Amino acid sequence: xxLVEIQTIFKSNGQPDxxxxxxxxDAALDGFNQDTEIVVRIVDEQESAELxxxxxxKPGPTNILSFPVEVPEGIELNLLGDLVVCAPVLEKEAxxxxxxxxxxxxHIIVHGVLHLLGYDHIDDDEAELMENKEITIxxxxxIKNPYIQVNEE
Numbered sequence: 001x002x003l004v005e006i007q008t009i010f011k012s013n014g015q016p017d018x019x020x021x022x023x024x025x026d027a028a029l030d031g032f033n034q035d036t037e038i039v040v041r042i043v044d045e046q047e048s049a050e051l052x053x054x055x056x057x058k059p060g061p062t063n064i065l066s067f068p069v070e071v072p073e074g075i076e077l078n079l080l081g082d083l084v085v086c087a088p089v090l091e092k093e094a095x096x097x098x099x100x101x102x103x104x105x106x107h108i109i110v111h112g113v114l115h116l117l118g119y120d121h122i123d124d125d126e127a128e129l130m131e132n133k134e135i136t137i138x139x140x141x142x143i144k145n146p147y148i149q150v151n152e153e
Contacts, residue, residue, distance in 0.1 A: 002029050003037040003078075010044040012087045014101040024106045027137050028113035036080040038116065040109070048086035063089045064108045066115035083112040099146065103138075107146040110137050 004022050008015075016024075021040055029036060043051075048061035055065065068081040085108060094104040114130055121127035135145050 001035055002026055003035075005037070005039045007039060007041040009047060010042055010087050012091060014091060014105075015042065015087055016102060016105050020102070020105070021109060024109040024141065025113055027141055028110045028117075030137070030140075032117065035078050037078045038080050038113065039082040041082060041084045042087050043084055045086060045088050048084065048089065051084055061086045061089050063093060064112045066112045068116045068118075080113075081116040083109065083116070085109070085112070097149075103143045103146070106141060106143050107134065107138060110134055 002025055004018070004025050006018055006021060025038055045061040048065070049059070051065055052058050052060065052062050063086055065084040066081060067084070069077065069079045071077045090104055090108060091101060094101045111134055114133060119126070119130040119133060121130050131147055135147070138146065
């Protein structure tokens with residue numbers, strides 16, 4: 001069983017509930033075969049920007065930050081890591097990209113969980129592998145490929 005703890009520091013109208021986030025985390029962890037714990041912290045732009053600067057040395061807020069737990073050898077701990085989601089950035093991106101907000105939330109949560117599992121997108125091969133994994137997981141959730149651009153109507 002995957003335990004998801006939600007810490008809501010910032011609340012907006014389009015925010016998913018515990019059940020939705022749990023479903024997306026479970027979908028991303030399908031086949032992982034290990035009980036895990038993940039903390040999802042929903043924050044404002046200020047906290048996201050501070051963390052992004054501190055840990056990635058990049059200015060400004062970002063949609064999600066993933067903090068995998070590095071457990072010392074010999075310590076039993078199911079905590080996979082923390083996801084810090086900036087709700088205002090997600091809402092802005094969904095609007096700009098003409099995506100359903102719930103679908104964008106699902107994509108970003110799945111993306112973050114994959115980072116916790118060790119996936120990355122630093123080089124083209126890694127990016128392609130990670131994107132294909134995301135597309136497959138989201139498809140199982142009946143969510144369209146997030147990498148296909150939607151034209152304005």
